[in-house]
Amino acid sequence: MLSIPMTPAEVRYRCRMGLLDRSTAGLALGYVQTNVVILPSTWAFEFLLFCQRNPKACPMLDVTDVGDPEPRQIAPGADLRTDLPRYQILQDGKWTEATDIRSIWREDLVGFLIGCSFSFENAMLNAGLPVRHIEVGRNVPMYRTHLTCVPTQRFSSPLVVSMRPLPHHQVVRAVEVTSRFQHAHGSPVQIGDPDSIGIQNLEAPDYGDPVPIYANEVPVFWACGVTTQTALLHANPEFAITHAPGHMFVSDLRDECLS
């Protein structure tokens, strides 16, 4: 994916003007991009509780006040209704897509902004570690595991993980580098034994694309923000909005702020 030098505010401005309809991968490198979930206030406590109980999969970076579309902690002045390139909307049991949600915004909505792995991938690259799916221009492979999240009454999910292959001699370094990013999934959840967490076939990920694993490489697994989406699907609220896959919110936080 092409890296384009834009500030976070420029990315958000282009989204707002309808001038940016693409994945945010590679945009405003070095700044934190987030998953977004927007829910009615009647669901807000329980969703925040689910994320509090499962911080490795769902690291909460900001939560808006009820009815307020501005994520004031991580991007003052931004507007969650316009500043993402693309949204998914769940209404009456059906998902649709949109590039602007001003017309369906409600005074009872709460926005949740959740860390994503882009932050620690930048740190891995800076440390000279390979990030295979970036090398080969694919989406990261993701797998449902038989590990379960700590549920709430209505939210529950298997833990979904992403996988990055690493040469044997660089596995420890990868643990060190990603451990610092506690608010972007942090340290791996498993190293080298996919079977032990219920993954049978690395070539058939449940989400994203398979990537090659070379000789002397070990598959390493990290908790993944898609867990939030599967928990949301399970709870099946009457109304919800999320970012479209890969079309994240670009915040003013620098990646290093998550460490």
Place this chain on the structure above:
Amino acid sequence: MLSIPMTPAEVRYRCRMGLLDRSTAGLALGYVQTNVVILPSTWAFEFLLFCQRNPKACPMLDVTDVGDPEPRQIAPGADLRTDLPRYQILQDGKWTEATDIRSIWREDLVGFLIGCSFSFENAMLNAGLPVRHIEVGRNVPMYRTHLTCVPTQRFSSPLVVSMRPLPHHQVVRAVEVTSRFQHAHGSPVQIGDPDSIGIQNLEAPDYGDPVPIYANEVPVFWACGVTTQTALLHANPEFAITHAPGHMFVSDLRDECLS
């Protein structure tokens, strides 16, 4: 304070039986003790949001399901209604004390368990660093600062800090040791310049007791869980229960789990 070798479960059992009416300082050393706040569910989202926005002062370790008095993440089998030595109850604008809250428990209550500085103090002692108020047998000195927490609609508070004096040559080590405990207030918020955060007189703490600062020592300030209490007082809910000062909940988590 006398250190008595008991397991966390033994401490909680004695509380439950009415056999322990004292501060929990020094009990079940090495295990995480927590601040406790119990609120009606109508206040739950906003209180959790306040803590999410101010994690250094209010590190959330566990939140119970609505109506459930069992903190299942950090002490399975425990009961928040009986397992603390002493409670404070806010009802109709008045505070009272109790040693058991079974008779006033309600199906709409949510329990919040928040990290406290006992965890990093143990780590400091293990690292050979002085913890003055323990040496002199007093409560830690705490001060309101002119730093402000990120508010929610109803919760707001100045940041309250605790102070521990350290010899010049051990300040960096103290930062290193406490930084690891992100879920127990973590790294200091200020080193050596009380005036810069609005503290005029170290000998007159707003809470707790003053402690001596020796020659060549520097006052070091950490975010303090009392911030949660001042935010609660400001919001003034119609009903709330907290632990009594120093009479904490003793969990099954080991201190090292917070690092």
